Amino acid sequence: MKPTKSTERTRLKVVLPGDTVSLEVTTPGITLGPGLIQAGEFITCTKAGVLVCSGSTYWIETDQKRYIPETGEHVVGRISGKGGEFYRVDVGSAHQAILPFLAFENATKKNRPNFNIGDLIYARVSLANKDMDPELQCFNPTNNKAEGFGKLEGGMVLKCSLRYCQRLLTQETDICKLLGQKLQFELSIGMNGRVWLSSDTIKHISLVYNALKQAETLNNNECKTLVSKLVV
Structure with a gap:
């Protein structure tokens, strides 16, 4: 693992779901972390907590105990079942996630990864909705490359x-x-x-x-x- 430079963290203010973050932080090069989403020119909070920044990265620090999936987050999951066109994955949330058979780099109906119950995977949350089971994918949607997502061997x-x-x-x-x-x-x-x-x-x-x-x-x-x- 390559070491990275640590940056001092600054706690900005307490926020609630739906609050809009000042446009002062929408400068080029910033990274939005957990609890923040951008729609157009607005950045909105999706969690209650403290708005924190470290360098050019902003996120919401929260004390929530149970994991609530949000689109774009990375998760370590365990295969818990298999359906007709998808795997069931335990990610520690209230509902198990769905991982489609084709949600992998270069996957086709004839060429797709085969997992067993109990296997560990590293995935990205591609869909998170309170009325639906969360959905996962094992590739970066910007370039369709795996980039570390997929089955976790050993460890x-x-x-x-x-x-x-x-x-x-x-x-x-x-x-x-x-x-x-x-x-x-x-x-x-x-x-x-x-x-x-x-x-x-x-x-x-x-x-x-x-x-x-x-x-x-x-x-x-x-x-x-x-x-x-x-x-x-």
Whole structure:
């Protein structure tokens, strides 16, 4: 994993679903994270919480416990069933998600991935509606490439809070960067409170798992001390 530069986080204001964010943040190059959507020239909040920015990235920090899928979010799911033209996927929400057989890079009716119940996948939420089951896809819709989506082979899954996953994705915490300076590993971070990790050795998987688990309540200085103790 390549380490990335951490940027200071700024808490802007408390927001509610339906609130419109000032047009001052609609400058070119910004990234909208969880809890924000853009329709035309307006950016609207979809969750209650605190509007936070880190560099050019904006998102809503919330204390919600159960995962509520939103279009565009990345999730780590587990295949739980199979229908006529789709798989059922457990993503930790109130309703299981649907993953169509053709929602993969270069998939056709004759050439499509074959999954078993219990297999792990990394996917993108392509449709989220309160009146319908969420729908997933395993490719980037902008270029139709997999780009890391699909079946997750081996490794293990760490279950953590939704807020911690937000911190990992927005690089608010330095734990991934610190571990990446010492160990080789892969991460797939889901907004549904699941983090899949893999490495060449069981020892490294165990080290990364324990470090990520312990770092959830630590600041960056404490993360640095933790990594120095765990990884000799």
